[in-house]
Amino acid sequence: MQLITKELAGKxxxxxxxxxxxxxxxxxxxxxxxxxxxxxARNHPADGNMKHHFIAADITVxxxxxxxxxxxxxxxxxxxxxxxxxGGSNSxxxxxxxxxxxxxxxxxxxxxxxxxxxxRAILPQMAAKKDGxxxxxxxxxxxxPVYESLGAYAVAKAAxxxxxxxxxxxxxxxxxxxxxxxPGMVKTDTMDAYLQSLADTSGLxxxxxxxxLMSSLGGIPMGRMALxxxxxxxxxxxxxPRASYITGVNYxxxxxxxxxx
Amino acid sequence: xxxxxxELSGKxxxxxxxxxxxxxxxxxxLAASGATVVVTARKLPEEEMEHHFIAADLTKxxxxxxxxxxxxxxxxxxxxxxxxVGGTASPAGGFQMLSDEDWNKDIVLxxxxxxxxxxxxxxxxxxxxxxxVVHISSLNGKxxxxxxxxxxxxxxSALNAYSKTLANEVAKHxxxxxxxxPGMVRTTAMExxxxxxxxxxxKTVTEAAQQIMDGLGGVPMNRLAEPEEIANMVVFLVSDGAxxxxxxxxxVDGGTYPAV
Numbered sequence: 001m002q003l004i005t006k007e008l009a010g011k012x013x014x015x016x017x018x019x020x021x022x023x024x025x026x027x028x029x030x031x032x033x034x035x036x037x038x039x040x041a042r043n044h045p046a047d048g049n050m051k052h053h054f055i056a057a058d059i060t061v062x063x064x065x066x067x068x069x070x071x072x073x074x075x076x077x078x079x080x081x082x083x084x085x086x087g088g089s090n091s092x093x094x095x096x097x098x099x100x101x102x103x104x105x106x107x108x109x110x111x112x113x114x115x116x117x118x119x120r121a122i123l124p125q126m127a128a129k130k131d132g133x134x135x136x137x138x139x140x141x142x143x144x145p146v147y148e149s150l151g152a153y154a155v156a157k158a159a160x161x162x163x164x165x166x167x168x169x170x171x172x173x174x175x176x177x178x179x180x181x182x183p184g185m186v187k188t189d190t191m192d193a194y195l196q197s198l199a200d201t202s203g204l205x206x207x208x209x210x211x212x213l214m215s216s217l218g219g220i221p222m223g224r225m226a227l228x229x230x231x232x233x234x235x236x237x238x239x240x241p242r243a244s245y246i247t248g249v250n251y252x253x254x255x256x257x258x259x260x261x
Numbered sequence: 262x263x264x265x266x267x268e269l270s271g272k273x274x275x276x277x278x279x280x281x282x283x284x285x286x287x288x289x290x291l292a293a294s295g296a297t298v299v300v301t302a303r304k305l306p307e308e309e310m311e312h313h314f315i316a317a318d319l320t321k322x323x324x325x326x327x328x329x330x331x332x333x334x335x336x337x338x339x340x341x342x343x344x345x346v347g348g349t350a351s352p353a354g355g356f357q358m359l360s361d362e363d364w365n366k367d368i369v370l371x372x373x374x375x376x377x378x379x380x381x382x383x384x385x386x387x388x389x390x391x392x393x394v395v396h397i398s399s400l401n402g403k404x405x406x407x408x409x410x411x412x413x414x415x416x417x418s419a420l421n422a423y424s425k426t427l428a429n430e431v432a433k434h435x436x437x438x439x440x441x442x443p444g445m446v447r448t449t450a451m452e453x454x455x456x457x458x459x460x461x462x463x464k465t466v467t468e469a470a471q472q473i474m475d476g477l478g479g480v481p482m483n484r485l486a487e488p489e490e491i492a493n494m495v496v497f498l499v500s501d502g503a504x505x506x507x508x509x510x511x512x513v514d515g516g517t518y519p520a521v
Contacts, residue, residue: 161521162521165520168481168516169481169516169519172481172482173481173482173483221428221429221433221508222432222505222507223433227505230502230504230505233503234502234506237497242493242497243493243494244490245444245491245513245514245515246490246494246512246513247481247482247516248481248514248516248517248518249511249514249518251509251511252509253505253506253509255432255505255507256428256429256432256507256508258508259429261421261510
């Protein structure tokens with residue numbers, strides 16, 4: 001593993017959806033690098049094993065993002081690093097035909113609008129310091145859509161990619177770096193539960209649905225899913241001074257899955 | 262994942278064009294991270310250098326076998342191969358200025374040299390079922406500039422395609438292959454290039470640099486990169502922490518690339 005230096009000492013970081021999976025791995029990695037880490041989710045994690053500062057919020061609800069940022073500023077000061085990790089989908093599988101207006105709204109709210117609201121609430125304090133980093137955790141489905149089960153989610157991620165790039169153009173001249181990270185398949189509890197639900201509805205084994213999902217991406221040259229720690233390592237690099245010339249990018253971390261140039 | 266006092270300790274790295282500019286910065290950072298670094302170039306640099314050195318002119322196909330044999334004999338199969346050699350001496354001024362010879366030279370320097378070296382080294386990495394290869398490309402591979410370096414951009418685009426294809430093929434052997442695409446970087450090679458270009462369009466170096474930045478659509482960070490900023494990405498890519506990253510093209514361009 002990367003030698004962990006305290007390269008983020010003195011920095012305050014906020015990680016959304018930071019109590020489990022990729023978000024938790026990111027929070028842990030930033031803490032190891034010396035940052036003061038605040039995580040947010042709707043609920044306090046059940047296992048009580050939380051080494052990060054925690055603030056409960058549902059940023060899919062209008063006004064909640066601003067309120068949360070105000071509370072964080074009061075308690076911890078200005079935010080230097082924002083990782084928009086929260087995202088996901090509750091939409092059913094079965095293709096385009098089973099997606100209702102509500103599913104589309106929900107996936108866009110969760111994967112796009114929440115990040116937009118939070119960025120809007122935090123950008124002024126970063127602009128005032130002429131310094132800051134914003135990361136958007138996207139997905140390879142943003143450019144490699146998977147229609148069977150993630151049709152609306154993939155669209156929301158594609159929108160997030162465009163939005164992230166646009167934000168970077170506007171705010172990089174003000175000293176704020178903005179970048180997206182697009183993981184492929186990552187081994188988390190959420191992924192395991194998702195594979196289980198696919199297995200339940202199809203009657204296939206976990207191994208078979210996993211293989212099918214990998215195939216729907218065109219196969220994964222590395223032949224495995226990512227570990228959350230591997231996504232966290234890339235994010236840890238991107239928010240650090242080592243990435244000082246990096247902005248406006250969307251870095252793919254997918255074991256080679258995306259087949260296009 | 263292992264945590265060592267230096268993350269690349271025990272690793273052997275070969276860096277082509279490693280005596281100046283981006284290549285030197287990469288070699289220095291790899292060494293600082295604990296790797297044993299061998300650099301190759303046509304000749305030793307004037308100032309003292311801390312890295313091991315093998316002289317080679319990689320534009321000559323016969324030099325590849327000789328370099329490989331010396332490398333394996335003296336240092337072993339590299340764990341890390343950085344194909345940094347590249348550049349162009351082709352004239353500016355658009356496609357009509359480029360002769361067959363200009364094109365052939367740029368093909369060899371920016372594409373064939375890397376292909377030939379990979380063909381010599383990667384099979385040995387396959388025997389070990391591990392290795393990391395990085396191809397140093399350029400933003401020009403994705404944003405061509407016909408006025409200043411037409412053929413260079415074309416060859417870097419080809420290098421990008423080659424790198425991705427190789428990544429697909431060798432992933433199953435535990436070898437990761439990635440590309441790094443720097444934007445404009447502050448090196449003596451860049452200064453030389455800008456001086457030549459400025460002369461050819463009868464402008465100052467500052468005006469020439471501005472014209473190129475404008476041709477790229479502007480640089481949001483409003484400055485050139487330092488070689489160390491490119492080296493940081495390369496060192497990250499070859500580290501164990503980047504173990505799920507292969508077949509990618511990592512832009513390090515201050516936000517220049519305009520598309521999603």
